[in-house]
Amino acid sequence: MRTPDFLPIEFVIIGGAISGLSAAIALSRVGHKVTVLEVMDTFHDTPMGAGCRIPPNASKLYYRWGMQERLRSASVKSRGILFAQYDDGSVVGSHEWEEEVLEETGGDFLLMHYSDLRRILAESAEEHGATLRGGCQVVSIEPDSKRPYVTLATGEVVTADVVIGADGCHVPPYHCRRIILEALGQEDKETPTGMQLFNVLLPESALNQLDDKELVSQLRQTGKVFTWFGPGYGALGFPVKEPTSGEPLFTLFVYASRADKNMTIANAGREELLESLKGCDPRLMQLAQHAQAIVCIPMVERPFLEDWVHPQGRVMAIGEAAHPIPAGSIYALGMAAGDGAVLGRLFSHLHRKDQIDAFLNAVPEIRAERVERVLRAALGNIFAVSLPPGIAEAHDRALRERAERGIKDLGTTNGGGAGTGQTSEEMMAAIERIFAYDPEDEADNWWVQWGLMQERAARMVVSDAVTVHVNEDLQEESD
Numbered sequence: 110m111r112t113p114d115f116l117p118i119e120f121v122i123i124g125g126a127i128s129g130l131s132a133a134i135a136l137s138r139v140g141h142k143v144t145v146l147e148v149m150d151t152f153h154d155t156p157m158g159a160g161c162r163i164p165p166n167a168s169k170l171y172y173r174w175g176m177q178e179r180l181r182s183a184s185v186k187s188r189g190i191l192f193a194q195y196d197d198g199s200v201v202g203s204h205e206w207e208e209e210v211l212e213e214t215g216g217d218f219l220l221m222h223y224s225d226l227r228r229i230l231a232e233s234a235e236e237h238g239a240t241l242r243g244g245c246q247v248v249s250i251e252p253d254s255k256r257p258y259v260t261l262a263t264g265e266v267v268t269a270d271v272v273i274g275a276d277g278c279h280v281p282p283y284h285c286r287r288i289i290l291e292a293l294g295q296e297d298k299e300t301p302t303g304m305q306l307f308n309v310l311l312p313e314s315a316l317n318q319l320d321d322k323e324l325v326s327q328l329r330q331t332g333k334v335f336t337w338f339g340p341g342y343g344a345l346g347f348p349v350k351e352p353t354s355g356e357p358l359f360t361l362f363v364y365a366s367r368a369d370k371n372m373t374i375a376n377a378g379r380e381e382l383l384e385s386l387k388g389c390d391p392r393l394m395q396l397a398q399h400a401q402a403i404v405c406i407p408m409v410e411r412p413f414l415e416d417w418v419h420p421q422g423r424v425m426a427i428g429e430a431a432h433p434i435p436a437g438s439i440y441a442l443g444m445a446a447g448d449g450a451v452l453g454r455l456f457s458h459l460h461r462k463d464q465i466d467a468f469l470n471a472v473p474e475i476r477a478e479r480v481e482r483v484l485r486a487a488l489g490n491i492f493a494v495s496l497p498p499g500i501a502e503a504h505d506r507a508l509r510e511r512a513e514r515g516i517k518d519l520g521t522t523n524g525g526g527a528g529t530g531q532t533s534e535e536m537m538a539a540i541e542r543i544f545a546y547d548p549e550d551e552a553d554n555w556w557v558q559w560g561l562m563q564e565r566a567a568r569m570v571v572s573d574a575v576t577v578h579v580n581e582d583l584q585e586e587s588d
């Protein structure tokens with residue numbers, strides 16, 4: 110897979126969550142030396158981890174990298190979505206993921222516990238030779254054109270050929286994002302959406318307590334995500350497995366408005382959750398009474414980095430550090446996995462150190478526009494991003510109307526009325542197209558189109574007697 114005269118180099122990755130671990134696997138499996146520095150003590154359990162959805166564009170990469178069996182056994186395969194009205198819970202439509210579409214992507218839509226996903230990624234990274242260091246808080250990053258380094262809270266200095274910042278944007282001071290913003294002179298403006306996400310876990314047996322047995326059978330339809338939508342609110346319910354025992358659990362994502370503009374990610378109480386559900390389907394409230402673990406995440410918007418690579422050296426941001434995505438998006442994990450996949454694929458061609466800068470700059474070139482396009486399209490697409498219309502309202506009235514029309518169409522289609530259902534079907538088709546995207550193919554395309562051209566140019570320089578000193582410089586750097 111990698112180039113015959115492959116040159117292994119050292120990467121330090123700050124942050125061992127989804128984008129950091131995905132990059133660690135992708136880079137170490139092609140032969141690079143990778144160290145992940147993570148402030149949390151362990152990779153096997155994640156405080157505040159709850160339910161997560163892995164779209165096929167992420168799972169197909171993980172399958173390709175050897176995690177298929179482990180992921181399948183720790184997850185529930187999603188087969189589709191049921192849509193219900195937020196106020197009374199009446200089911201107004203449904204969508205089955207097209208088997209052929211999923212087959213074509215090579216992945217599955219998986220529902221699982223976030224801690225399990227992170228544990229499986231960490232195990233895989235170690236199996237591929239990456240070194241994972243928990244309890245390591247990075248306190249500063251020094252960009253450099255040859256040997257960047259980071260300093261830990263203990264005073265230890267760790268150097269590498271490349272530093273990757275996968276330290277997110279949720280918990281300050283998010284060093285990598287901050288130093289790149291400062292170097293670019295870009296402002297980091299946080300725009301509250303006025304919404305918050307409750308990520309809730311409850312025992313599956315809580316479903317037995319519901320009075321409405323029809324809802325219970327709908328919630329238990331294998332792999333179906335039950336979705337409530339209404340103006341300004343939304344909720345999803347789906348099954349996951351308990352990490353150690355594999356016992357069935359049920360997850361609720363509740364998207365609700367929030368008054369407190371200054372909140373950060375925190376555990377929340379049941380009272381707070383129930384308060385936010387006032388006026389919704391009473392059966393959803395009944396379910397929420399059994400919540401065991403509740404994490405509340407503010408839904409904010411922040412700008413994407415204008416450039417992911419630090420102008421003064423080999424430090425690059427990926428994942429949420431580069432392109433923050435509001436909490437609860439169906440796209441977040443796919444985007445995080447995709448950044449790592451592109452990095453791994455490009456650096457499989459490394460055979461001279463002077464290729465490093467071109468490869469780093471190629472990552473945002475390949476990824477940035479794509480991530481932005483997907484998220485922009487998703488703003489009006491409530492089913493895709495799981496944001497209720499209240500959020501779209503904050504951005505664009507036309508998009509909001511389109512989203513609301515989607516709900517209406519679902520209602521009338523189901524009842525055999527005048528609606529065509531086309532809007533929502535178009536939305537689902539768009540989601541399925543996103544699932545089919547393959548970031549490794551994009552990296553290969555870049556290599557064929559640009560990488561090889563740069564190779565030829567480098568060879569011409571090397572063979573040119575007048576500029577042979579360039580070759581000597583290259584040689585020196587490779588030593």
Ligand SMILES: Cc1cc2nc3c(=O)[nH]c(=O)nc-3n(C[C@H](O)[C@H](O)[C@H](O)COP(=O)(O)OP(=O)(O)OC[C@H]3O[C@@H](n4cnc5c(N)ncnc54)[C@H](O)[C@@H]3O)c2cc1C
Nearest residue numbers: 124126127128147148158159161223247276277428429441
């Ligand atoms: C604790 C936690 C729990 C989450 N739970 C869920 C969930 O249940 N469901 C879900 O869908 N999504 C969850 N997410 C979000 C999900 O990981 C992101 O949405 C996204 O998919 C991947 O983002 P990321 O890896 O780029 O950044 P993040 O997820 O923000 O991860 C950043 C990582 O960097 C580490 N870090 C930050 N600063 C430093 C530092 N100075 N030194 C060393 N390490 C540092 C953090 O501890 C974290 O592990 C969670 C994220 C976190 C951090």
